[in-house]
Amino acid sequence: MTIPFNKPFLSGNELDYIRDAIQRGKISGNGHYTQKCQAFFEQRYGFQKCLLTSSCTDALEMAAILLDIQPGDEVILPSFTFVSTANAFVLRGAKIVFVDSKAEHPNLDESLLEELITDKTRAIVVVHYGGIACEMDSIMALAAKHHLVVIEDAAQAIDQDYRGKPLGSIGHLGAFSFHETKNIQCGEGGMLAINDPGLIHRAEIIWEKGTDRAAFFRGEVDKYSWVDIGSSFLPSELNAAYLWAQLENLGRIQARRKAIWLDYYTYFSSGEQKPSLLNSRYLGYFAEAKQGLERAAFSFSQASDLGNAHLFYLLFADHSRRTDFAARLKQSGILAVFHYQSLHRSAMAKKYFPEQYLRNLPHADRFSDCLLRLPMFYELPDITATLG
Structure with a gap:
């Protein structure tokens, strides 16, 4: 699936x-x-x-x-x-x-x-x-x-x-x-x-x-x-x-999303598949994808970054490692996606704001090239449960 x-x-x-x-x-x-x-x-x-x-x-x-x-x-x-x-x-x-x-x-x-x-x-x-x-x-x-x-x-x-x-x-x-x-x-x-x-x-x-x-x-x-x-x-x-x-269901939705977020955080911070909402086989796919990459070290959202549990992301050392990791997850049936592309390096900026296009904004570019968002939605635990 x-x-x-x-x-x-x-x-x-x-x-x-x-x-x-x-x-x-x-x-x-x-x-x-x-x-x-x-x-x-x-x-x-x-x-x-x-x-x-x-x-x-x-x-x-x-x-x-x-x-x-x-x-x-x-x-x-x-x-x-x-x-x-x-x-x-x-x-x-x-x-x-x-x-x-x-x-x-x-x-x-x-x-x-x-x-x-x-x-x-x-x-x-x-x-x-x-x-x-x-x-x-x-x-x-x-x-x-x-x-x-x-x-x-x-x-x-x-x-x-x-x-x-x-x-x-x-x-x-x-x-x-x-x-x-x-x-x-x-x-x-x-x-x-x-x-x-x-x-x-x-x-x-x-x-x-x-x-x-x-x-x-x-x-x-x-x-x-x-x-x-x-x-x-x-x-x-x-x-x-x-x-x-x-x-009407705001509290219920937020509680569920925060529990999913904390499951991701617990897994990536400990490397262990502890009892959680998320299926252990599902979490295991992330370990398999990581093992398949040479020096595929990445960082991830910190405990202080829980916020409202809108998203959970991994941050890779470079663009190629992110691409390989996402491709391996996709082979396992998991769709993880990148996010924004730096606006200062866009075709629009180059045309209308050329002085902005030429600026060096290294951290924005790093997040554009290296950030990968993992699945995050209310029914995620129910879907992963069907993995067996």
Whole structure:
């Protein structure tokens, strides 16, 4: 059998809630389930205002519009991230300035930020890779010193905190993903968390295609009209209904993922196949793949990197060893995958930001070339159990 890298979790109530949304007669967005999901995040995590979107990409694009990013503005963000982190600001005409990762972790190196700030810098975008928090205290202090806005790309960071503060609530804005590969998912979905009260009113207008439609439905205005720029960022009520079924099971999902993560960690740190959720034969395939490689030493996620158990990765000495290891796992029916390719070395950067393309960001390149993610999803133990 083949063990996939990811398998979307189903709680069992998704279809019931979708059916209920249809029966309520409003499925275009900002209805019963949208409001339930938004209230859940605001009440549980203390976000000032939450707006569901069709994707995390949409949430980031909303953030760029909300901050009135203009051509020539500079936005600092990590090179080791998904293209949406950069695209959202490039679409507004911004120049992207890439920062390297830490030597020991894919998160951006906050010690490198200040030297990149110029009089054109408007914002810093941090990415909490794998649900592990960036050093937000020093980043927020730096942003305050230079009068910059901080956007948290918390696509992978649901239900995780930094020194007691939920990720996505620390910066001025936070963007989340509910893509099917995330801990909580609805196929495609996202959310913008607005933590600066001064941005809430305009965010809602941008969210509603540049109109004051939401205010109209609350009875605050007698008609709605076009008052600002915006776009169609709302998800369907069907997506929101699906998401609500997931949110009801957040604790259950997180507990299971953390147990799987700890099984991986225990195995790779000890080399022993101790009793666990994961099947010993399944774990044995990793030992076989390692033995088949000459000097195939690798490091792996540390105990302090548990975070919200979004992913578990191995880090190889070089690209060829990662490729060989992944190929051997695939022969055993296990799909392990690499992750982002450094944005500063992309064709897009070479064309539009040539000075960034030529920069030396060795740690971002290392994670691009050497990091390998292992299967991680709710039903993984059940699937490995069938291996016998």
